[in-house]
Amino acid sequence: MSEDFYDALGVSRDAxxxxxxxxxxxxxxxxxxxxxxxxxxxxxxxxxxxxxxVLTDEDKREAYDRMGHDRYEQAEKHGYDASEGGMxGGMxGxxxxxxGGMxGGMxGGxxxxxxxxxxxxxGRGRGRRRPQKGRDLRTELExxxxxxxxxxxxxxxxERPEECDDCGGEGHPPDADSRTCSECxxxxxxxxxxxxxxxxxxxxxxxxxxxxxxxxxxxxxxxCRGEGYVRNxxxxxxxVPAGIQEGQTLRMEGEGxxxxxxxRHGDLLIDIAIxxxxxxxxxxxxxxxxxxxxFPQATFGDTVEVPTLDGAVEFDVPRATQSGETFRxxxxxxxxxxxxxxxDLFVKVQVVTPDSLxxxxxxxxxxxxxxxxDEIDVNEGFFEKIKRAx
Numbered sequence: 527m528s529e530d531f532y533d534a535l536g537v538s539r540d541a542x543x544x545x546x547x548x549x550x551x552x553x554x555x556x557x558x559x560x561x562x563x564x565x566x567x568x569x570x571x572x573x574x575x576x577x578x579x580v581l582t583d584e585d586k587r588e589a590y591d592r593m594g595h596d597r598y599e600q601a602e603k604h605g606y607d608a609s610e611g612g613m614x615g616g617m618x619g620x621x622x623x624x625x626g627g628m629x630g631g632m633x634g635g636x637x638x639x640x641x642x643x644x645x646x647x648x649g650r651g652r653g654r655r656r657p658q659k660g661r662d663l664r665t666e667l668e669x670x671x672x673x674x675x676x677x678x679x680x681x682x683x684x685e686r687p688e689e690c691d692d693c694g695g696e697g698h699p700p701d702a703d704s705r706t707c708s709e710c711x712x713x714x715x716x717x718x719x720x721x722x723x724x725x726x727x728x729x730x731x732x733x734x735x736x737x738x739x740x741x742x743x744x745x746x747x748x749x750c751r752g753e754g755y756v757r758n759x760x761x762x763x764x765x766v767p768a769g770i771q772e773g774q775t776l777r778m779e780g781e782g783x784x785x786x787x788x789x790r791h792g793d794l795l796i797d798i799a800i801x802x803x804x805x806x807x808x809x810x811x812x813x814x815x816x817x818x819x820x821f822p823q824a825t826f827g828d829t830v831e832v833p834t835l836d837g838a839v840e841f842d843v844p845r846a847t848q849s850g851e852t853f854r855x856x857x858x859x860x861x862x863x864x865x866x867x868x869x870d871l872f873v874k875v876q877v878v879t880p881d882s883l884x885x886x887x888x889x890x891x892x893x894x895x896x897x898x899x900d901e902i903d904v905n906e907g908f909f910e911k912i913k914r915a916x
Contacts, residue, residue, distance in 0.1 A: 530595050531577035543582050550578040555767050556864055657789030663782040664795045671803040675835045677768030687755040687783050693747035697754040703744035707736035714740040755784055769861040772800045811869030812859040816876055824877045832873055834858045849877035
């Protein structure tokens with residue numbers, strides 16, 4: 527027996543639609559193939575998508591609860607769609623009951639009887655074509671590195687096609703006069719017969735005059751010009767998980783374009799862009815930071831404060847540290863997705879020489895150089911020499 531949809535989302539059987547959506551969002555963050563390292567992530571993600579799709583649709587959920595998980599899954603494999611009131615297209619011309627012989631192991635008259643009980647005989651009727659899903663839309667969302675570190679609930683605005691309020695997506699006023707399309711006789715399709723070297727070929731296509739509606743109207747909607755939808759700005763909120771990386775994509779289900787024939791909306795794909803940070807450079811889950819220190823600090827060592835994205839930490843600069851040397855501070859990088867620890871912070875030391883010296887400082891450093899046996903070219907400048915050395 528495969529996993530029950532309620533168990534897949536981790537909700538009770540009496541959970542509300544909002545509770546189911548919240549559980550789905552939490553699971554989607556964990557199993558999304560773009561952010562998960564789990565080898566089964568794609569399959570699990572598809573599973574919770576299916577669970578959410580069924581359990582947030584009143585008709586499908588009612589059928590699922592009545593049939594039980596296994597019967598519902600088996601029925602869907604045979605073309606059943608609860609949201610359409612029964613079987614999809616293509617079964618009406620087969621003759622007889624397509625499920626009449628399957629009752630032996632189901633304690634009754636087969637799947638056809640189950641459909642009649644749940645939907646009043648819809649399973650036996652002449653089905654209609656399954657509605658198309660609306661197309662997916664894509665947008666970009668820019669966030670700060672700090673937001674990628676913490677995770678953030680981000681509000682943004684996107685322009686997208688939405689169903690026209692004035693005509694309800696029909697493309698014509700409610701009181702418009704209508705007549706049956708003479709081209710297709712109301713069928714929405716036309717058939718053309720062509721003679722080929724192999725014989726006569728019959729091809730059925732969408733009627734070009736009524737565009738598959740079967741009906742023509744006396745006027746079109748002035749708001750949408752007959753399209754059935756208009757472009758509007760929508761303000762949405764998306765949960766960006768901590769640790770997300772540049773170029774990864776989040777998906778908001780059902781927030782894309784509307785279906786052209788009453789199906790479900792497409793999805794909105796959100797490409798993440800991360801602004802450059804003033805202090806840190808990101809390298810996967812790690813961060814890189816350039817630490818300026820003085821010549822005495824590099825020579826004698828010192829304890830200094832190093833900034834991180836969650837507060838400063840103390841760092842011990844070893845004695846005789848060379849400019850350009852890199853040190854690792856473990857666990858102070860970016861959080862890994864799904865809460866599996868953090869990357870590291872790599873600190874690259876840069877020894878800074880002063881631009882100017884007072885007389886006392888100059889004499890002290892010249893004495894230091896002479897004690898080491900260095901020859902000093904005063905014209906060149908001692909600190910130019912120090913800069914070259916480092």
